[in-house]
Amino acid sequence: MKRKNAGNLVFILLVLLTIFIWLIFPPEREGVENYARYLAGMTLGSLVLVLMSFSLFLSTRPRWAEPYFGGLDKMYLTHRHTSTAAFLILFVHLLVVPLHVFDLALGNYLAIIAFSGIVSIVLPTLAPRIPFLNRMTGETYEGWKKLHRFIGIFFILGYLHSITVNAPTAKIAINWNQVFVFLGIGSYLYTELLGRFFKKYVPYTVEAVNHPNSSTTEVVLRPKKDSITKHRAGQFLFVRFLEKGLNESHPFTISSAPNEDGLRLTIKACGDFTRRLFANLKAGTDAIVEGAYGMFDYRTGGPKQIWVAGGIGITPFLSFIRDLKDDLSHHVDFYYTVRHKDEAIFVDEIEKIVTKYPRLKPYIRFSAVHGSLTVDDIVKNAGGDIRGHHVYMCGPLPMVQAFEKKFAEAGVSRENIHFEEFNFR
Template sequence: MATFRATAWSRHLGPLTIGVLVGAYVVLWLAYRPSGEPTTAYLGQLVGAVSVVLLSIALVLISTLPVVEDWFDGIDRAAIWHRRLAITGLVLLALHIPFASSPDGTSPGQTLGAVAAWGLVGLALWAILPRWQSVVPRPVRGWVKALRDVPGVRHVRVGLGGYDRWRDLHRTTGLFVGAAFVHGLLDGSPFHESSVLRWSYVVPGAVGLAFYVYREAFSRFFRSLHDYEVAEVSAVAGDVVEISLRPIGRPVAFVPGQFAMVYIEAKDGWHRHPFTIASTPADRHLRVTVKALGDYTSRLRELLEPGMPAVVGGPHGRFSHAKGGGDQVWIAGGVGVAPFLSWMRALDEHPVPGRVDLYYAFSGGPAPFAEELVAIADGRDGVRTHLVDSRADGRLTADRILADTGVPGSRLSVFLCGPEPMLRDLQRQLRAAGVRWHRIHREYFDWR
């Protein structure tokens, strides 16, 4: 059986390490500046080198290796920091271009630099496109929507759209980072004068590219994969579907609250998607709960049939109530109930040391699995389920939680999973109510 625990500081170990490494790298550039280097050009090359280092670290974080997951207290946190480092690296790359100049610039180096810049910017824009409404000013959104339906643009959208296409092209990121890395080696004038600067650039860049090569070429031979088949696809409530998978051979071992990469051969081909496991380790069947959000998930009932082959990879994630104390609050929003569903179903095998108040927030009924959650809580001392219909009861607040539990905020351990806006507001309220930062634990399922 897979197990894991973490200290209050474990979630900050990865970001702290990155901060120390990047800070030390900048200090090296300031301390070992070769004589005769123009200040503006040198700072421009420093910014470019830091950009490559950040992008290389981002490649390490997306490798999905267990050591990375342990380092960041969960692959979801590693993915979030991958995104942050990639964005920061692109911003620095944009600053590098107008200010960096090298008297030793080479034609191959300049070509690789242009390829890297255009490739990385193109991938970034494609990543932003699904979230275009969050970056486009409201008055302009109507024009953008009209433009999307123009025949030529519509055909491009269809050709480029879809998660699978985005994922396949996003995997080329390492190639463009490699081009930027070689460009720096060829055209970085400080590297010809200082071996310290040269090797401090080569090592992180080479490590990042090595992780990229491993992920793309060799990781498939080392992944923990388990054969399953679809046993049942059932509608739960509204647009929520539960998929039950039957193991063929050795089942995956997991801890309640973890998620898995699920590959299923549907009527239109193979699909890959990360899903939170909603069943318990003691169940024979593996159950995942899915909300219709994209093209694939919205057509599950028509695309899947019993007997279709499936492969489960993982498990991943470090979302566990074992990190909490004796007074715990679990907050689920919408389909974010999945990990708590697994926790509730597995209370016999994975008991909580004290009292639990589960808040399940939804907008209009019926709420998926609400009756089952209430029934589980009714049969146990110290476990209560609170159903919060935002349409009828208003939004869930920290004041209501503290009033219901009667426990000071400083004693509570809080676990959250749900939509980003809801959790962001609740985290702010909980901190203001006295809940300590290291006692607030969140499952970042929305990164998937």
Template sequence: MSVADRSPAYPTRSLMPPARRLGPLSVGLVAVAFAVVWVVAGPPDGRWLSFAGQLAGAEAVLLMAIAMVLISLLPAVEVWFDGIDRAAIWHRRLSVTGLALLAPHVLFSSGEDGGGIGGLLAQVGVWGLLALAAWAIAPRWRTMLPWIGPHLARAADRVAAHPAMRRVLAAGRWIFGGYERWRALHRLTGLFLAAAFVHGLLDGTMFGSPVLRWTYLVAGGTGLAFYVYRETVARHLTALHDYQVAKVTPVGANLTEISLAPVGRPITFTPGQFAMLFLETGAGWRRHPFTISSAPRDRFLRFTIKALGDDTTRMQTLVRPGMPAVVGGPHGRFDRARGTDRQIWIAGGIGITPFLSWLRALDRHAAPGTVDLFYSTQGVPPFAGEITAIAEAHPTVRVHLHDTSAHGYLTPDAVLATLDEDPRRLSVFLCGPKAMVDGFVRRFRQAGVRSRDIHREHFDWR
């Protein structure tokens, strides 16, 4: 085998950093340490109720500042949180938590500049952040607010079904819909955070203490510095690769596979990673993050896309061969090399995408040991013929195709029943709908699979 044919080196499992928990744990420690410092310093004037409100506001600024760090596109952040997808999820969680802390801040704090420029900035910051949060939550409120209750969910469905409300919702989708429009306005988050931060400085009732002032300055200033970096510098440092659309292939009822030919140096990636895809379509440039479904040495770079949103449902009509494309990245740490020699791969629907990349790369990146792939779909699985042929050429890979329309949902117990090994020897890789993956994670943990050996791709954040 020549040097050019050698597979790129994969990191060994023992060398992978335990960042899956390190990132959230470090954020929690920073938030607690910040609160402890403030409580120890105490209010200079002894007004503890007002101080509690000020502390809530300062913690809100701190959490939203950390959220800015998590979407700064720095490679260190991806390592810190074990993937940019996990960092994006925690960005959302910290932002929502920060907004929730604004409630006690408004209720208990009493500023001296409430009617001046500080009060105006407070209104701009709070209402701007709340509007952006509502816009982000609205399309996925059922999954982000699972505690809302089935009765309210049914009531919301009845309201949405009313003809007048349907017209209102249609107008709302026209005004606010679309990934690009959402992304453009979401970038205002940093400006609203800046308004809230300056409000705190101007209305700093508790800032008779240098400790309180400087911790607040460092927290808010760091977040704003990362926001400025992302908006002015990061975009120029992102690796971009020029491509051209070679083929647009319908796959089943609602899947499209786009094949791109490189124009210049192609992207270098590890099977299982995702990239930001920029496409110049008949409706202008569009950008979305998609998992790469081809192998690294394939002639074409392939993305398998499910029709879910406005752009993806029109992919087959908007995208044509010959159109230019730009690919940024790669990102993600969903890597089978991080597992043990005995692996279980579980894919639900479009969740087969990273496993397609793994399967298509087996000729150059052999499986580390025995692998069982469980692929669950409704009806005939897309790519079933190709997947079966690859498995036949690689005896260490066994494929289990599961049709939910004939056999019901694939369950963790059904998977475990096919295995003879001790669950503590297994590594499990999952990609699919959140509810499905959550159920599998809980059951595998109960069966004895170690949490460090359960890996999931968080594609639902995109």
């Protein structure tokens, strides 16, 4: 088994174990009408808590767990899966154990509040394009994030519901559940309150702000005291700036080399926040940095490689090449594609660096002039056979997805196609 699959496997085993424990140590039958539904309801309710506790745990962004999932971006994918599974099981739980809303029982009221809260928070995530749901988040990612932060409260209410109506005779199963409830509540408190006491957020100052072209900002950050822990080329961080309109935490790749003083970020103005950043960020602004995260690292790949950067997806590759030391042991075909010449950034620097590394072949492509880059072009340049190559890609999601399919068709194993998920929703 690969280490990067261990995290998901552990989650699956714990879910199966939860079902087994309820089946092997069930509550007593005595005095219970329709026992099968009762037991199924308990088990499903327990699964909802277990799965939600996984989601809350992953929200703490534990850096030590990254190798067991394949990086933080993949952890977010797992978070999405555990949350969706919990949400669907919640509905089945509700159908199996019908709520008698007019019963004046505390457990029922807690259930109704927890259920309504979870539905209101999860639906805008699952169906962000429905106008009514969109309005709840102000149609912004930041609004969605703020709404999402309440989920832990409804998790706790769901747990309180479970202890008011649960099966006191199923002691082992209940104690098993309790472990996950503590994990979930602990994780939520860490994310929302306690993280700051564990040096999770590190203060920096903006030393310089540069604009390499008319839509890109390069931010140079210097630590106020201690820097973030040692990072690798290609990793990313979360940053927010303590300035009105810029105090939102966003992920950006560290485009400088790890051994440079300070950190450099290279940011494309593509939405509300990044446009405000381009227009308003000034040297001297305080910043809070969290990280670094990510497992996008060409050094773990094979000797023959293809790198594809689309637009601002150049940032991890900038970090790779700025970090090159005396030699590059890999043979790399390095594609950097943008629409127009003026969109390409740091081209002079890239061209200067590659002269020192004969195994690193750059192909800079302006699609408006040369036509769009295709995997067929890449295969042709590589001599017609890329089956043994490792591919590293970063760029717009549609491009990465289309290229992944084409590279697989060209015989590259999916295991050898690496890319960063640029979407954490």
